Amino acid sequence: MAQVSIKDNEVDVVIGVLHADMTSFMEEWRPVFSRFHLIIIKDPDLKDELRIPEGFNLHVYTKSDIERVVRPSSASLLLSGYSCRYFGYLVSQKKYIISIDDDCIPARDSDGNLVDVVTQHVTNLTTPATPFFFNTLYDPYRKGADFVRGYPFSLRSGVTCALSCGLWLNLADYDAPTQALKPGQRNSRYVDAVLTVPAKVMMPVSGINIGFDREMVGPALLPALRLAREGNLRWETVEDIWCGMCLKVVCDHLRLGVKSGLPYVWRKERGDAIESLQKEWEGVKLMEEVVPFFQSVRLSxxxxxxxxxxxxxxxxxxxxxxxLDPVFARAAQAMVDWVKLWKVVRTQSPPSVA
Known part of the structure; x- marks a missing residue:
């Protein structure tokens, strides 16, 4: 992997925390995270005090911080569970944000080396994307690759990459029906590849392991679609899927790129897919309306x-x-409210919460 120069003042690592004892998680990530500033958001529904080992440069934000900044906006109702990560996006002042869930630990590549997710995400974000013509050798900017025969020279300069979607080993990001039918299935394939997602193609972005350019698309990463009985488990949530499709439409319209592939994390097992199935079924059905909508929406x-x-x-x-459903009307209002809140926080110099 090509190395990039990362300045300390360019990157925030945002972690939404749903489990009080962070000792094991932080120690696993110490070789990577100790080099960067961390924004840790405590789930407002988590009652226990966080236990975080020393030796990290970090800020911890709690329910009182969220309420102080977000109220009276309706967004405060949407920042529980893993959605609390969006508050970190809101208060960050860095150009790049890397977001990792607290049920993940570092993965190792095919040679057994620890995967540096921050460096790889920033590499993806600081090299061009090619959304308007697919390169069959995937990312032509990686070492050992280039544009293939027939690729138009007029498109070889690419466009700015605004979103980097990392993958995960062990527990893949299946929905509850799939995981319930295949409870023993695990992802063990480390594919050493990065590709640009073509323009006008939708994708299910997962907030588990992403990096993005906050200055370019920060306001488009937002909490909006919240199901009536949504819980805190991955199988029960669709908010990041909705957010990702919204973001993809934004990137396509603004001629920005989205990459998928490296870097990997190792995702631990949590929750019961059978118990989550009833909660998520509403979201599974809604996706049949959501996907065609985002495929067809065009901006001015x-x-x-x-x-x-x-x-x-x-x-x-x-x-x-x-x-079609009141959940969509609420999502639309939440999106407008989030943009207003983003503008208010951005006008603070520096923000009182940072």
Whole structure:
């Protein structure tokens, strides 16, 4: 992997915490995380005090911080469970954000080397993406690769990459029905590849392991779609799937790139897929309406920033999906409220919470 120069003031690592004892998690990640500033968001529903080992440069934000910054916005109701990570995105002042869930530990590559997720995400974000013509050798900017015969020279400069979607070993990101039917299935394949997701193609972005350019698309990473009985387990949530499709529409419109592949994390097993099945079924059904909507939505030329794009998408959600289910009308309002909140926090210099 090509090495990039990462300055300390360019990266925040954001961790949403649902489990009080972070000792084992932090020690596993120490070789990577000790080099960077960490933003740790405690789930507002978590009552126990966090236990964090010493030796890290970090800020911890709790329920009182969230309430102080977010109220009276409706967004405060959407920042529980793993959605608390979005508060970290809101208060960060760094160019790049790397977000890792607390049920993941570092993975090892095919040679047994510890995977540095921060360096790989930043590498993806600081090398161009190629969304308008697919390169069959995947990322042409990686060492040992290049553009293949027939690739238009006019497109070889690529575009800015705004989102890097990492993968995971062990427990794959299946939905509850799939995991319930295949309880013993695990992902053990380490594929040493990065590719650009083509323009106008939707994808289920998972917030488990991502990196993004906050300055380019930060406002488009937002909590919005919350199911009536949604819990804190991955199998029970669809908020990051909704967020990811919203973000992909924004990137396509602004001619920004999205990459998927490296880096990997190792994801531990938590929760019961059978118990989660009833909660997630609502989201599984809603996706049949959501995906065609995002595939067809088009934004105006007046939308020139991520904030503009989110507001236009929210209006389309309200008009086209709102009549189908009240959950969509609430999501549309949450998107508008988040953009307003983002602008308020950004005008603070420096923000009182940072």
């Amino acid at each position: 030329r007046a939308a020139v920033t991520a904030e503009d794009c989110v507001v236009e998408i929210a209006e389309a959600v309200k008009q086209r999906l709102g009549p």
